[in-house]
Amino acid sequence: MTLVNVKPANGRTRFATPTFDRIFDEFLRTDLPTFANGNGVKNSPNVNVVETADNFRIEVAAPGLEKGDFTVNVDKNVLTIAAKKEVKREEGEKVRKLEFSYSEFSGTFHLPETVSTDAIDATYVNGILNVTLPKKEEAKPKPARTIEIL
Numbered sequence: 001m002t003l004v005n006v007k008p009a010n011g012r013t014r015f016a017t018p019t020f021d022r023i024f025d026e027f028l029r030t031d032l033p034t035f036a037n038g039n040g041v042k043n044s045p046n047v048n049v050v051e052t053a054d055n056f057r058i059e060v061a062a063p064g065l066e067k068g069d070f071t072v073n074v075d076k077n078v079l080t081i082a083a084k085k086e087v088k089r090e091e092g093e094k095v096r097k098l099e100f101s102y103s104e105f106s107g108t109f110h111l112p113e114t115v116s117t118d119a120i121d122a123t124y125v126n127g128i129l130n131v132t133l134p135k136k137e138e139a140k141p142k143p144a145r146t147i148e149i150l
């Protein structure tokens with residue numbers, strides 16, 4: 001049996017848009033956030049980047065943390081998401097098995113010029129940090145219209 005790789009004529013999947021391609025490419029070039037487990041192995045948290053007509057949303061799966069463990073900053077179109085959690089053990093406790101631990105992570109995302117950085121907001125619900133990046137009005141899709149011929 002021969003496997004054949006078929007690409008669309010325009011080089012994109014049918015769901016990709018130029019904006020999505022650019023944002024996704026920029027996202028892949030960023031320093032992804034990392035967790036460090038107790039064995040010193042770094043693990044990246046799961047991150048989704050979602051685009052709607054009005055905004056982009058970055059979803060970071062970070063269960064076990066609390067809202068106060070996060071810092072979200074934006075400076076010159078660079079968004080930084082960081083978290084730090086210290087686990088305190090009581091005196092005399094011995095850890096017999098360690099499959100998870102919390103440390104810290106930090107990641108940066110280079111934002112496109114189309115994001116209104118003054119209106120960015122973040123929420124943390126059920127272990128998911130949602131950072132909403134609203135688009136500027138000029139970047140939002142415009143409805144089709146008919147041009148009157150004079």
